[in-house]
Amino acid sequence: MAWVDTVLQGLMLGGLYALFATGLSLIFGVMRVVNLAHGDLSILAAFVAVVVVETLGLNPLLALLLVVPLMAALGFVLQVVILNRLLGRGILPPILVTFGFSIIIQNALLETFSADSRRLNPGGIETASLSLGSGLAVGWFPFITLAAAVLILVGLQLVISRTSVGRAFRATSDDHETAELMGIDNRRLYGLAMALSLGIVAVAGVFLGIRTTFAFSSGPDRLLFAFEAVIIGGLGSLWGTLVGGAVLGIAQTVGAKLSPGWGILTGHLVFLAVLLLRPQGLFTRGRRIS
């Protein structure tokens, strides 16, 4: 039973990783750009939540109603004002510029909030648990995290497969020149994609801040786990991202159960094993990424 419990905990941690990974995966899918500031932007969202909670006295989960639109707006502006200027100049400029964002965000957070670790307090729900019978119990909060991840992924999948904007995302991803000739404004569309991505990562950042402590320098680790979840699941597949997050989360909790120091390492080893044995990821649409 203890092992079932461990796997369950890992699965729910995986929900959080999937949330981090989804935004990264979306941006790569639509624009073929890797956003190296993705993790730092999630930590920025957590700090924005700290400010909202402290000034308005809101529960952090309610603060999401403000943090998500704020981060989405920031994403749109960043894309339209800065990142769109890098289009068509090869793969390196977006990597350098988002790496620069990452450094700027970390230092701005350090200046503004000092190096102290913070935590978001949702008022008791983080320690409440839900009994599943036969000695099994899961925390309400990890359960909510996983449920939120699944809901967001289902919602995003519906947007991408059913709506006009979603079709435009896929068309632009296939062939952005022809998409433009069909009346799609790629630059605005990229702005929307970045807004969606940062809206989702804002949820991830706030959930992270409720689950554990965070500081100005917590971003790069988040980026690493997000990358691992995306690669394990397979690029370009949203369900793969969910499974990738779950595999990574389960690997980490099982590793930590074996020995407290092995959690992160086990996650990395599973990631490397997938990279060696099935480099295209567990789920792929079979489409080559050129």
Next chain:
Amino acid sequence: MSLLRVRSLSAFYGSFQALFDVSLEADEGETVAVIGANGAGKSTVLRAIAGALPVTPAAVEFDGRRVGGGPAHELVARGIVMVPEGRRIFPSLSVEENLRVGAYRGRPGPWSLARVYDLFPVLAARRGQPGTNLSGGEQQMLAIGRGLMANPRVLLVDEISLGLAPLVVRALYQVLRAVTREGTTAILVDQDVSEIMQLAQRVYCLRKGAVSLEGRPADLTRHRIAAAYFGV
């Protein structure tokens, strides 16, 4: 009055000049053919009209406005719609989704999914399949249908016959004839002269990036066309 006027258009790819002072016009409802050998600059003219090339605003005048240089997506909203060379079907979209992308800007007009399926019943039968599963001729139908979904005021069709069997090409031109009869202005580019000359009311021949001949098909002899086409 002409709906579309191209004036002294010059276009460059880097330092290579592809077009030299090309001028042409199309009246509302007219079908215009641009012919010429491979590399003569026909597709470049269409891309410039569609806003996909950086040309001066005055080089392209549409409905009394200077629209040269695009952006392409805004010209689609005004009604300049391109069926690109090589069809360029979106591979991860189904047939129906490809058509719906054509209607992305929501321009009002006579064309709808149902009407495009009436025009090309084979597309209706395969609406759920990936667009790139279709044969070459069917993909060309899909590309034309996708363009019509945008409800064009002027439809630019680039190399419709590329890589297709003569019978298929003839059928596609029959469809274009039906479409242009309803009043849609069209500019057709092709290397294959035979079909296009029967459809067009006005012909321009390009050679080495410049207009070498223009006129009404009835006024032009085969000999003059061959001379303008090949430069002999």
